[in-house]
Amino acid sequence: MTAPLYFRTAALADRDAIIALVTSAYRGDASRAGWTTEADLLDGPRVAPEVLEHDLVRPRSRVVLAERDGALVACAHVCDDAGAGYFGMFAVDPTRQGGGLGDAVLRECERVAREDWQLPAMRMTVIDVRDELIAWYERRGYRRTGIKKPFPYGDARFGHPKRDDLRFEVLEKAL
DSSP: OOOOEEEEEOOGGGHHHHHHHHHHHHSTGGGGGSSOOOTTTEESOSSOHHHHHHHHHSTTEEEEEEEETTEEEEEEEEEEETTEEEEEEEEEOGGGTTSSHHHHHHHHHHHIIIIISOOSEEEEEEETTOHHHHHHHHTTTOEEEEEEEEOOTTOGGGOEESOSOOEEEEEEEEO
């Protein structure tokens, strides 16, 4: 029997563990154990410590941690962004992907935006060449808006691109 999943709000003391989890899910060879890897698209950091610290303390912003048996297994950031929820920094331990943890974390973040903050929609940006990831969100009710945003080339906080055709697409779901 699987131990229950426990959600809590991150604190500044969780910073290093969050950075390690997010990095393991998206960067380097360790990320290849899961299906969310960006290792073929980007090198370098996935989350900047100063950005994370700001997200941890600003109003109507929450980093949700998912723990099982006392171990951090997933996280995501949800905030109020101009009257809509914004979902980001989503990571599941790559060795535990495919078991429903991502679904549970996404639902918890949607609950926070809908119930705690009474927001009408959730938005996110996804690198638009990540077809498998976009399809995963579409199966959970998100739709492609057609709104594209440039990738921040030259901003090391977002990593070091291995391609010159990266951009973000905004996905949205009514809550």
